[in-house]
Amino acid sequence: MAAGLGFKTFTTGEVLTAADTNGYLMQGINVFASTAARNAAITSPQEGQFAFTKDTNSLWYYDGAAWVASGATGDIEGVTAGIGITGGGTSGTVTITNDMATTITAAGDLVVGTGSGTYDNLPIGTTAQILTADTTVSPYKVKWATPAAAASGLTKIVTADFSASAAVQISNCFTSTYVNYIIVLNALGNSAGGALYMNWMTGTNTVVNSGIYYGGGWSVTNSAATATITNNGDTKFTLAPTVATNLRQNFTINCSNVGNGSQDGNMSSLGNGSGNGIATYAGIIASSASTTGVQFTGNGNLTGTYTVYGLAK
Amino acid sequence: MANNKITITDAATGETIEREMTDQEQSSRNDFLAEIAAQEAEAKALADKAATKKASLLAKLGLTADEFASLL
Numbered sequence: 001m002a003a004g005l006g007f008k009t010f011t012t013g014e015v016l017t018a019a020d021t022n023g024y025l026m027q028g029i030n031v032f033a034s035t036a037a038r039n040a041a042i043t044s045p046q047e048g049q050f051a052f053t054k055d056t057n058s059l060w061y062y063d064g065a066a067w068v069a070s071g072a073t074g075d076i077e078g079v080t081a082g083i084g085i086t087g088g089g090t091s092g093t094v095t096i097t098n099d100m101a102t103t104i105t106a107a108g109d110l111v112v113g114t115g116s117g118t119y120d121n122l123p124i125g126t127t128a129q130i131l132t133a134d135t136t137v138s139p140y141k142v143k144w145a146t147p148a149a150a151a152s153g154l155t156k157i158v159t160a161d162f163s164a165s166a167a168v169q170i171s172n173c174f175t176s177t178y179v180n181y182i183i184v185l186n187a188l189g190n191s192a193g194g195a196l197y198m199n200w201m202t203g204t205n206t207v208v209n210s211g212i213y214y215g216g217g218w219s220v221t222n223s224a225a226t227a228t229i230t231n232n233g234d235t236k237f238t239l240a241p242t243v244a245t246n247l248r249q250n251f252t253i254n255c256s257n258v259g260n261g262s263q264d265g266n267m268s269s270l271g272n273g274s275g276n277g278i279a280t281y282a283g284i285i286a287s288s289a290s291t292t293g294v295q296f297t298g299n300g301n302l303t304g305t306y307t308v309y310g311l312a313k
Numbered sequence: 314m315a316n317n318k319i320t321i322t323d324a325a326t327g328e329t330i331e332r333e334m335t336d337q338e339q340s341s342r343n344d345f346l347a348e349i350a351a352q353e354a355e356a357k358a359l360a361d362k363a364a365t366k367k368a369s370l371l372a373k374l375g376l377t378a379d380e381f382a383s384l385l
Contacts, residue, residue, distance in 0.1 A: 127327070158324040166317030166334060166342060173324035195349075205321070209341065235345065293324070299346060301317065308324065 035067070083117050114139035152312045154182065159307035164191070166301055170308060171205045171293040174259030178310035181258060183294065185251040185306050192300025194249065194277060197236040200258070200265050200285055201293030208287065209235050215283020221273070229281055236297070239269045240279035249273045258291035265291035317342065
């Protein structure tokens, strides 16, 4: 094939020579229906010659020995879904999907390996559970589990805020899991004053309010003499007397003989006011009914936060 | 008038509910508060009576409280 001469604009009356024909006119791209049609029409292809086949919309050039698909064709001829992927294709717009994402069916679910190159959905556990390795669980080898009670130290059992409540009850917080419990009252406000009372509860939600509470203590403020607190067959423990309206106090209450069968529930309390009041108290109830919960009341409405901790045996 | 509010948490389930006190609970609370108020009133009356008696004795002795204290 003759070497190309480039581009030329012919003028009117100009003579078309053989060199013009070979150098300009024969340098175009020939279009065929297929490669078979191309090969039949061009029996002696020349190096550098181009052809286009319409059946596959392919562009070819002759390298001197064979027809070669030109670089205009994309390198990627198909997308095949591998492990963890679905979808794919060999033409047009191809969509692939992360199969792990579609394996998840609910918020909080986890994708867990079930073997070499395999996985499955592990549904979310319940509140406060932790993920635990367990080789006996098939096929996950892990599971959601409620943590065991601590072998030592404090374990938080329950905490909650309360607002403008005449009574605050915490039921079923004492069980045989622990021997001693600590209740912390934070930022306690009392709309009618600082008096704070406490009752034991039994069963699922029964307040013990008969006259069987015995105890004593004292309170002091920075503006009044020490005052004693006495409960002698009263209907409540008196943790702090009335000392100031809306006095914010923090109480730490130790509870023993509760949640462990037939024992007389007893307690001791230390209340620190917001700079101008302190109250201590210790008391016991004259009843061996198993104590399962506690109620706090004030001479006004209570606002604050409580937390119950179990002290490991 | 609406009854006072009570806040109840079940530590076994972690569920907290707020509700009005039943009439019986409210009555029991009112009785207790009235009893406390009566006790406080009684204590105040006794304190007032003692203060009055002290002032009367000091007047009969012709001494101020500080002068009486200096004699002890």
